[in-house]
Amino acid sequence: xxxxxxxxxxxxxxxxxxxxxxxxxxxxxxxxxxxxxxxxxxxxxxxxxxxxxxxxxxxxxxxxxxxxxxxxxxxxxxxxxxxxxxxxxxxxxxxxxxxxxxxxxxxxxxxxxxxxxxxxxxxxxxxxxxxxxxxxxxxxxxxxxxxxxxxxxxxxxxxxxxxxxxxxxxxxxxxxxxxxxxxxxxxxxxxxxxxxxxxxxxxxxxxxxxxxxxxxxxxxxxxxxxxxxxxxxxxxxxxxxxxxxxxxxxxxxxxxxxxxxxxxxxxxxxxxxxxxxxxxxxxxxxxxxxxxxxxxxxxxxxxxxxxxxxxxxxxxxxxxxxxxxxxxxxxxxxxxxxxxxxxxxxxxxxxxxxxxxxxxxxxxxxxxxxxxxxxxxxxxxxxxxxx
Ligand code: PMP
Numbered sequence: 544x545x546x547x548x549x550x551x552x553x554x555x556x557x558x559x560x561x562x563x564x565x566x567x568x569x570x571x572x573x574x575x576x577x578x579x580x581x582x583x584x585x586x587x588x589x590x591x592x593x594x595x596x597x598x599x600x601x602x603x604x605x606x607x608x609x610x611x612x613x614x615x616x617x618x619x620x621x622x623x624x625x626x627x628x629x630x631x632x633x634x635x636x637x638x639x640x641x642x643x644x645x646x647x648x649x650x651x652x653x654x655x656x657x658x659x660x661x662x663x664x665x666x667x668x669x670x671x672x673x674x675x676x677x678x679x680x681x682x683x684x685x686x687x688x689x690x691x692x693x694x695x696x697x698x699x700x701x702x703x704x705x706x707x708x709x710x711x712x713x714x715x716x717x718x719x720x721x722x723x724x725x726x727x728x729x730x731x732x733x734x735x736x737x738x739x740x741x742x743x744x745x746x747x748x749x750x751x752x753x754x755x756x757x758x759x760x761x762x763x764x765x766x767x768x769x770x771x772x773x774x775x776x777x778x779x780x781x782x783x784x785x786x787x788x789x790x791x792x793x794x795x796x797x798x799x800x801x802x803x804x805x806x807x808x809x810x811x812x813x814x815x816x817x818x819x820x821x822x823x824x825x826x827x828x829x830x831x832x833x834x835x836x837x838x839x840x841x842x843x844x845x846x847x848x849x850x851x852x853x854x855x856x857x858x859x860x861x862x863x864x865x866x867x868x869x870x871x872x873x874x875x876x877x878x879x880x881x882x883x884x885x886x887x888x889x890x891x892x893x894x895x896x897x898x899x900x901x902x903x904x905x906x907x908x909x910x911x912x913x914x915x916x917x918x919x920x921x922x923x924x925x926x927x928x929x930x
Contacts, residue, residue, distance in 0.1 A: 546928070548788070559650035562877065562899075563637065563877035563881060563898065564876045564877060564898055564899060564900070565878070569581060569582070570582070574598075574599040575588075575591060575593050575598040575599045575788075576588065576593075576596065576598075576914065577596065577912050577914040577915045577916065577919060578919070579591075579893065581598065581888065581893055582888075584808045584891070585891070585894060586891050586893040587620075587849055587891060587892050587893065587915070587919045587922060587923065588893050588912070589892065589893060589894040589909045589910055589911070589915075589923060590893045590894060590895050590908075591787070591910060591912065592597065592626070592754065592784070592785035592909065592910060593785070593786070593788055593912060594754075594757060594758050594785060594786040594842055594868050594910070594911070594912055594913065594915030595757055595758070595786045595788070595800075595828075595832070595838045595839070595842065595912070595913045595914075596838070596912050596913050596914030597757075597786065597787065597788030597828045597830070597831060598786075598789075599788075599790065600828075600831070601776050602826075602827050602831065603788050603817070603827045603828055603831075604742045604824075605827075606823040606824055606826065606827035607620040607789075607820035607821070607823050607824040608820075608899060609817040609823065610630065610820050610822065610823030610824075611819060611820050612752070613819070614628055614630065614819035615819065616819070616820070617815070617818060618814065618815055618816035618817065618818055618819065619815070620815060621812060621813060621814060621815060622805075622811065622812075622816045623805075623812060623817060623912065626815055626816030627816060628816070628819060628822070630819060630822045630823060630826070631649055631816060631822055632793060633826055634649055634817075634822050634825055634826045634829075635647045635649050635832070636793075637691045637782065637794070637826055637829040638781075638793050638829065639795055639797055640833075641756075641762070641763070641829055641832065641833065642764050642765070642767070642779055642795040643768075643773045643774060644779065644795040644796050644797070645763065645796070645797050645798040645799035645801070646795070646796070646797070646798045646800075646802075647790055647791050647793050647794065647795040647801060648793065648794050648797075648801045648804055648805055648808075648811065649783075649792070649817055649822070649825075650791060650793060650794070650808075650810060650811055650814075650817075651790075651791060651792070651810075651814050651815065651817050652782070652784070652790065652791060652792050652794040652915070653680065653751075653753050653780065653781060653782030653783075653784060653791075653792030653793075654680040654792065655792060655794075655810040655811070656680075656780050656781070656782075656792030656793055656794050656810075657678070657680035657681050657683075657684045657751060657780055658680060658683060658684045658687055658810045659684075659794075659804065659809060659810035659811050660684065660686045660749065660778065660794050660808055661684030661685055661687065662684060662687045662751065662778060662808070662809060662810070663684070663803070663804055663807035663808040663809070664688070664716070664718060664747065664749075664778075665688035665689075665690040665716060665718055666688060666689055666690060666716075666894070667689045667690065668673060668690075668714060668715040668716075668719045668786075669688070669690040669714050669715055669716040669717065669718065670690060670691050670692050670693065670713070670714035670716075670718070671685045671688065671690045671692045671693070671717075671718050671719075671720060672694075672695055672706060672707070672708060672717070672718070672719045672720070672746075673685055673692060673693070673694050673695070673719075673720045673721070673898025674694070674695060674697055674698065674720070674721045674725075674732065675694045675695065675696055675697050675723065676697045676722070676725050676728060677720060677721060677722055678722055678726055678749070678751060678753065681720045681721075681722070681749075682753075684720075685720065688888035690714075690716065690718075691710075693706055693710065695788070697725075698732060698733055700733055700736045700737065700740065700811065703719070703737075704739060704740060705742065707743075707746070708746045711744050711745075711746070712868065716747065717744065717745070717746040717747070718746060718748070718749055719737055719740070719741055719746050719747070719748045719749070720748075720749045720750075720751075720802070721737060721748075721749075721750055722750075722751045722754070723751060723752045723754075723755045723759070723765060723766035723767070723896065724752075724753075724754035724755045724758070724766065724866075724867040725754075725798075725869075725872065725920065726753065726754050726869065727869075727897055727902045727906075727908060728828050728863050728864070728865070728869070728871060729862075729863065729864075729865030729866070729868075729869030729870055729871055730863070730864045730865055730866060731766055731769075731867065732750065734750065734766055734767065734770040734772055735770050735771075735772060736751075738772060738775055738777065741777070746926060747777075747778060747833070748777045748778065749777070749778040749779075749780060750766070750767065750777060750778070750779055750780070751780045751781070751782040752765035752766060752767065752779055752780065753780070753781055753782045753785055754767070754785060754786075754867060754869065755781075755867070756781045756782070756785070756786055756787065757787055757828070757832045757839075758786050758839065758842065758867065758868060759846060759867070761836075762805075762833065762834070762836070762902050763786070763836070763839055763848065765770070765779070765781065767779060767867045768910045771825040775797075776797065777796070778796045778800060779794065779795040779796060780792065780793070780795075781793050781795070782829070783825040786828075786832070787820045787825050787828040787829065787832070788824065788825075788828050789822075789824040789825035789828060790817075790818075790821040790825075791817045791821050791822070793826060794808075817853070838913045839909065839913070840845050841913045841914075842868060842911065842912065842913035844915065845868075845911045845912070845915050845917075845920060846867075846870075846911045848917060848920055849870065849911055849920045849923070849924070850862070850870065851873060852920065852921065852924040853870070853924060853927075856924055856928060857924065857927055857928060860872045860927065863906070867913075868911040868912075869908065869909070869910050869912055870908075870909045870910075870911065871897070871906045871907065871908045871909065872906060872907055873904050873905070873906045874896075874904075874905050874906060874907065875905075876905060877896070877898040877899065877905045879905065880896035880897070880898055880906060880907060881898070883894045883896065883907055883930060884896035884907060886930045887907070887926060887927075890926040890929070890930070891922070891926070892922070892923050892926050894907050894908065894909045894923070895908060896906070909923070
């Protein structure tokens with residue numbers, strides 16, 4: 544009897560179970576929001592990336608529904624063939640206006656934006672330097688490009704400089720890639736120092752603003768604005784699926800960069816254009832980001848309130864360093880994190896355990912929304928106190 548070539552899959556799943564790394568989906572019913580229905584029970588939602596509470600906003604829903612009525616459900620083709628609509632261009636111009644860049648190009652997801660941009664810009668003779676905690680899409684974009692990939696310790700500019708001194712001269716082009724808000728930690732990359740190094744060593748810099756857009760900076764443009772780096776030459780990536788409450792991704796930067804990506808990024812050229820509904824919802828969201836700064840003010844008030852309560856009432860649960868609405872506390876094991884996540888859910892709080900291989904150490908990740916009420920935050924802290 545020949546060996547079953549698929550037998551290893553079951554064994555591999557068993558290993559995942561043994562390590563407490565097994566994952567499965569949880570079903571949410573109804574619309575997204577500060578509270579959601581999870582397994583039939585109403586829970587306070589600290590698990591969402593919908594930082595401004597726009598994914599369930601009537602204006603986004605109306606924009607999506609009208610776009611479907613006018614343009615249909617599917618884009619029917621890639622942007623360069625039959626998929627392009629004026630709506631896509633309007634969204635790209637709105638992103639460029641928010642980011643204060645010359646142009647932008649919209650992808651079907653943030654993941655595809657990272658894969659496509661990095662693969663288009665870099666090749667076999669090039670060097671990519673990547674923060675060790677970068678998102679999977681940056682890491683896989685680097686692998687896809689075929690460039691030599693070196694990781695630097697998290698946010699460690701001194702080591703990055705040493706690596707540049709040692710390796711930069713052996714390669715043609717060089718690209719530094721980093722999340723701006725680290726998605727599973729909540730801290731920020733040292734953007735001004737990275738830009739200075741990029742200048743010094745003639746490197747490009749690509750920064751992933753997925754968790755920063757709509758959240759960081761006075762106008763919600765992201766960490767580039769937060770650090771006063773607007774207008775500097777760099778490549779900004781982001782998603783439409785977090786604070787912008789829709790689906791899709793983008794690259795923003797110089798007109799030449801965007802023109803080049805439209806000709807070379809495989810995950811833009813060979814995939815169907817973003818659906819009319821997603822495009823219209825994101826466009827409506829950017830207008831809200833630009834005209835309703837009070838949402839951001841409320842978000843940061845909520846973050847401050849939660850931090851203050853945690854520091855005073857839960858000193859045994861120190862937060863990982865954070866400067867964003869993502870707040871995490873570490874736990875000794877994956878089993879422990881799973882257990883706390885389960886207890887929280889039973890007490891009406893949805894804040895998931897994040898485990899390896901997503902992160903090196905297990906933790907509970909809390910993400911704060913502008914639409915959380917003070918009572919939601921107080922309840923989270925009182926439940927954590929009991930557990
Ligand atoms: N970059 C980062 C830092 C992210 O956290 C995510 C989403 N988890 C992405 C990119 C991918 O974005 P999208 O969900 O739009 O594919």
